[in-house]
Amino acid sequence: MWEDPIVEEIRKVRQEHAARFDYGLAAICRDLKEQEERGGRMVVVLEAKRPDRAAKK
Numbered sequence: 001m002w003e004d005p006i007v008e009e010i011r012k013v014r015q016e017h018a019a020r021f022d023y024g025l026a027a028i029c030r031d032l033k034e035q036e037e038r039g040g041r042m043v044v045v046l047e048a049k050r051p052d053r054a055a056k057k
Contacts, residue, residue, distance in 0.1 A: 021027035036043060 017031075018028055021031065
């Protein structure tokens with residue numbers, strides 16, 4: 001089976017990052033959020049779109 005070297009590199013980095021936090025999801029998410037804030041890029045959060053119930057009646 002053919003292996004994509006880019007995908008393999010991403011998996012390796014993801015595995016190493018998770019191992020640093022003993023695979024704790026909350027700690028991993030907290031670290032990613034901190035990285036996002038330090039990154040200095042503008043983050044856009046869009047409001048979830050809800051179905052228009054009036055249109056279905």
